[in-house]
Amino acid sequence: MKHLLGIEGLTRADIESVLRRAEAHLHGAPDASHVLRGKVVANLFFEDSTRTRTSFEMAAHALGAEVLNWTTAGSSVSKGETLLDTVRNIEATGPVALVIRHRSSGAPHLAARHVRCAVINAGDGTHEHPSQALLDAFTLQRRWGEVEGRTVLIIGDILHSRVARSNLHCLKALGARVVLCAPPTLLPAGIEALGAEVTWRLDDVLPQADAVMCLRVQSERQGESFFPSAREFSRLFGLNAARAERLKPGALVLHPGPMNRGVEIAPAVADGPHSVILDQVAHGVAIRRAILEEVCQ
Amino acid sequence: MSPGSTLLRRGRVIDPRNGVDGVRDVLVRDGQVVRVSEAPLDVPDAHGVEAEGKWVLPGFIDLHVHLREPGEEGKETILTGCRSAVAGGFTAVVAMPNTKPVNDSVLVTEYVKAKAREADLCRVYVAGAITKGLQGEEMAEMGALVAAGCVCITDDGRPVMNAGLMRRALQYATQFDLPVMVHEEDLTLSGKGVMHEGRTSTRLGLIGIPPSAEVAMVARDLVLLEETRGRLHVAHVSCEGSVRLLREAKRRGLRVTAEATPHHFTLEDEAVGDYDTHARMNPPLRTRRDVEAVREALADGTIDAIATDHAPHGVLEKQVEFDKAWNGVVGLETALGLTLGAVREGALSLSRAVALLTDGPARAFGLPGGHLAPGAPADITVVEPDVEWTVDATRFFSRSRNTPFHGRRLTGRVTQTWVGGRLVFENGQMKESR
Numbered sequence: 001m002k003h004l005l006g007i008e009g010l011t012r013a014d015i016e017s018v019l020r021r022a023e024a025h026l027h028g029a030p031d032a033s034h035v036l037r038g039k040v041v042a043n044l045f046f047e048d049s050t051r052t053r054t055s056f057e058m059a060a061h062a063l064g065a066e067v068l069n070w071t072t073a074g075s076s077v078s079k080g081e082t083l084l085d086t087v088r089n090i091e092a093t094g095p096v097a098l099v100i101r102h103r104s105s106g107a108p109h110l111a112a113r114h115v116r117c118a119v120i121n122a123g124d125g126t127h128e129h130p131s132q133a134l135l136d137a138f139t140l141q142r143r144w145g146e147v148e149g150r151t152v153l154i155i156g157d158i159l160h161s162r163v164a165r166s167n168l169h170c171l172k173a174l175g176a177r178v179v180l181c182a183p184p185t186l187l188p189a190g191i192e193a194l195g196a197e198v199t200w201r202l203d204d205v206l207p208q209a210d211a212v213m214c215l216r217v218q219s220e221r222q223g224e225s226f227f228p229s230a231r232e233f234s235r236l237f238g239l240n241a242a243r244a245e246r247l248k249p250g251a252l253v254l255h256p257g258p259m260n261r262g263v264e265i266a267p268a269v270a271d272g273p274h275s276v277i278l279d280q281v282a283h284g285v286a287i288r289r290a291i292l293e294e295v296c297q
Numbered sequence: 298m299s300p301g302s303t304l305l306r307r308g309r310v311i312d313p314r315n316g317v318d319g320v321r322d323v324l325v326r327d328g329q330v331v332r333v334s335e336a337p338l339d340v341p342d343a344h345g346v347e348a349e350g351k352w353v354l355p356g357f358i359d360l361h362v363h364l365r366e367p368g369e370e371g372k373e374t375i376l377t378g379c380r381s382a383v384a385g386g387f388t389a390v391v392a393m394p395n396t397k398p399v400n401d402s403v404l405v406t407e408y409v410k411a412k413a414r415e416a417d418l419c420r421v422y423v424a425g426a427i428t429k430g431l432q433g434e435e436m437a438e439m440g441a442l443v444a445a446g447c448v449c450i451t452d453d454g455r456p457v458m459n460a461g462l463m464r465r466a467l468q469y470a471t472q473f474d475l476p477v478m479v480h481e482e483d484l485t486l487s488g489k490g491v492m493h494e495g496r497t498s499t500r501l502g503l504i505g506i507p508p509s510a511e512v513a514m515v516a517r518d519l520v521l522l523e524e525t526r527g528r529l530h531v532a533h534v535s536c537e538g539s540v541r542l543l544r545e546a547k548r549r550g551l552r553v554t555a556e557a558t559p560h561h562f563t564l565e566d567e568a569v570g571d572y573d574t575h576a577r578m579n580p581p582l583r584t585r586r587d588v589e590a591v592r593e594a595l596a597d598g599t600i601d602a603i604a605t606d607h608a609p610h611g612v613l614e615k616q617v618e619f620d621k622a623w624n625g626v627v628g629l630e631t632a633l634g635l636t637l638g639a640v641r642e643g644a645l646s647l648s649r650a651v652a653l654l655t656d657g658p659a660r661a662f663g664l665p666g667g668h669l670a671p672g673a674p675a676d677i678t679v680v681e682p683d684v685e686w687t688v689d690a691t692r693f694f695s696r697s698r699n700t701p702f703h704g705r706r707l708t709g710r711v712t713q714t715w716v717g718g719r720l721v722f723e724n725g726q727m728k729e730s731r
Contacts, residue, residue, distance in 0.1 A: 008500065083618055104618035105502035106572030125620070127502030162502060189505055190496030 001294045003112045003119040006128035007169035015173055019138050021290035022283065025062075032289065036296055037064035042095040044070050044087070045122070046077065046102040051257060051281065052122050052131070056099045059288035068095060087111045096296045100124070105162075118295035126160045132256055133166035135287040137174060139279050140211055143252055148175030151208050155237055156215030156264050159186045159226070163256045164215060168196050179205050182237065185226045202237055203246070211252040212274075214239050214264045230263050240266045244274060252276050302326040303718060304340050308348025308679065312355055313652035314668035323353055325675040328717040333669055346713075348679055354651055355668050356388025356419075356676030356716065358658040359629065360478075360556055361453070361532055361604035364390075364421070367408060368397025373609040373696045375409065378629075379418035381607070381695035383722040385629035386654075386711035388676035389420035389666060390607075394431070395454045401426035401437035406445040418721050418729065419714075420676070422448045422664065427466050427477065433457050436466055443473045448662050451478035453532055454579075456514055458484055463518065467527035476554070476662055478530040479518055481539065482580065486510035491620050493566040493581040501572065503619060506581050512538035519546045522553060530661060531555040533606050535580035537590035544599040554661035555594075556604035559635035560626055560701070562591045562644075568701055574615045574622035575701040578608070592644040595653055602658035603650075605632050609697030627695045631688055633680065634707025641708065675718035684710045694727070 001014060025032065041060040045053050053069070060067045070090060072078065077086060083102070090098065097118040100108045105125030112119040123129040141147050152171050158164045158180050171178050172195040179197045180187065187198050199205055206212070217233055227233050234240070239253065244266070247253075253265075253274040261267045270277060303325045310321040310333060317333065324332040324340055332338065364378035373381075375392075382390050392409055394400030400409065406423050413421030425442030429435045431452045439450060450470065456479065457463040463479075470477050487510040492498050494505020515531060519542055522529045534540060534557045546553050560578065565585050568576040576582060594600040608625025615622055633654070640650045659667025666676045688705045690698035714722035721728050 082613075082616075084616060102618070104620045106619045109572050110616075110618060125502050126504075165500075165502060188499035189494045189507075190499050193496040194500060 133170040153209035302343035308353035375412040386678035481514035679713035
């Protein structure tokens with residue numbers, strides 16, 4: 001794998017290879033601190049993110065790399081520098097990989113066309129968030145042994161969610177059934193063509209789910225009238241305690257964070273027996289180590 | 298400069314307005330067509346040009362071109378735009394008013410005309426703005442623009458969102474019998490969209506523009522047209538819904554004309570690929586079904602003209618994040634090849650294709666040319682029909698290279714362009730008088 005720009009286009013074997021590596025890292029497999037020793041991994045975060053950036057940083061350190069953390073705050077971007085100039089300037093300092101988070105869909109693709117080092121997409125606009133999908137799949141696989149044949153229900157703002165797109169590609173590649181549930185205004189046109197089933201009847205599909213992934217309701221969307229209010233969203237699409245009772249026994253509940261407790265997910269559900277949300281966070285570093293290994297070797 | 302007499306011998310003349318399609322000799326004198334003869338002519342004092350095996354066509358007319366001057370001369374100038382035009386076989390272009398400053402005044406109109414005279418390559422007709430500064434708020438001085446020579450008015454690049462103002466502009470324009478050219482886009486429907494709304498936009502995580510953004514405005518303007526009895530010209534038709542409304546409006550006899558671009562009848566939204574900003578345009582590339590609908594409309598007369606919407610942009614506008622890129626594609630030098638591509642695929646007859654590049658646009662705006670009857674301006678495009686060539690954007694005469702067609706194989710190439718009886722372009726070379 002030269003770059004990791006998205007899950008789309010990866011084969012099942014590619015994905016399984018990353019998951020296997022992550023498993024090894026999770027078991028503290030042989031000291032990996034030599035893998036990128038003396039190398040530099042550049043984190044380019046054009047958009048705020050604490051957990052993804054920290055997680056990539058920890059992963060790079062664990063592989064023995066130095067980390068160059070670059071953020072737009074106070075950078076040349078605020079002086080009007082273009083994305084390509086920024087990327088080329090950072091590349092000139094000699095990193096082995098650029099980890100890019102950007103609010104424009106496709107920004108890492110643009111970068112990848114103009115640099116020689118590896119580019120890892122750490123979330124681009126409303127397009128993809130591949131490392132998140134890999135850690136989600138990893139979390140599910142570790143619980144289930146096998147993702148194939150399971151039904152995963154993703155609820156919420158699918159339209160604006162890079163997590164949903166990456167998870168859809170990843171879970172489909174691993175043989176799962178993926179159902180997307182959202183108000184019609186938040187279901188993107190033609191998403192069925194990517195292999196999803198769609199519905200806005202949450203209560204009908206909830207009992208079929210082996211795992212439910214709640215997406216963050218982006219409060220800034222309310223002003224755009226995709227839905228009338230957080231309260232109405234919560235009533236129709238929130239995973240509250242009553243709904244959680246209708247889950248299959250042993251069904252898993254995921255959330256990519258940060259959560260709006262009481263909106264898309266009730267606190268009791270987020271912290272309840274179905275929840276694997278903290279596992280997701282814990283698996284993030286192992287997955288990102290595996291990704292850095294894949295693209296830097 | 299007196300062009301003298303020229304005799305184009307034994308070319309296949311395709312002149313849809315006059316019902317000609319066959320081998321003819323064309324005699325040109327003093328900038329006009331003098332004779333089109335089935336029998337070989339013997340005119341001893343004429344300069345003879347061998348056209349056997351070639352097509353001799355009326356010069357192409359492009360109703361929709363952005364020459365970027367004044368204001369953005371780094372992208373294109375009137376001179377480089379005219380070179381691009383004649384290299385593509387266009388002998389006349391209509392220059393859009395969204396320059397800097399906007400052409401909402403006699404001063405800018407005169408400036409464009411003066412620069413076009415200086416370039417001295419093809420005919421440059423000027424379009425004035427509908428509203429001052431393209432702001433969509435107050436009408437520009439239409440009478441003055443017409444007096445200065447504007448052949449239509451348009452806020453192209455932007456819709457006139459205010460329906461009341463649009464209605465009055467159509468009404469007011471009737472006194473000049475002026476076509477009002479419209480960029481049909483309901484901004485509340487297109488929103489922050491950057492490409493067609495569909496499976497590709499969803500896959501790429503890009504905000505989509507639904508066809509309704511265009512169709513709803515076409516519907517509105519046809520309603521207004523019917524009330525005002527003005528003349529409406531719908532720019533760059535991109536989708537099936539618009540075609541259906543236009544077909545019905547024409548059937549009912551409304552004075553509406555329309556154009557489509559080669560990119561809209563050639564490419565689908567999938568051409569965006571992995572964020573190729575060269576495929577970013579407004580209206581966006583749509584679906585196969587829309588491409589087919591536009592092709593049918595070109596064939597059956599619902600759409601009157603092929604126009605390029607030649608929109609030069611520099612690297613700074615295109616080598617950026619997709620959602621930050623500017624809309625547009627250069628089109629003058631690829632238009633013929635792409636049009637002939639549609640002919641080869643059976644979407645249009647050759648004579649209909651020629652009509653869409655010549656007679657159709659001339660009639661839509663009431664421009665001279667577009668045909669080769671005696672007395673017509675000697676604006677002639679000579680084409681070598683079977684030459685295959687590869688689009689190489691680095692070799693465009695346009696100052697800009699933004700095209701999604703770089704590397705594409707096309708068949709059919711312009712070998713000579715004559716404007717007013719003067720050879721201005723031949724075999725890849727400009728024949729400038731200066």
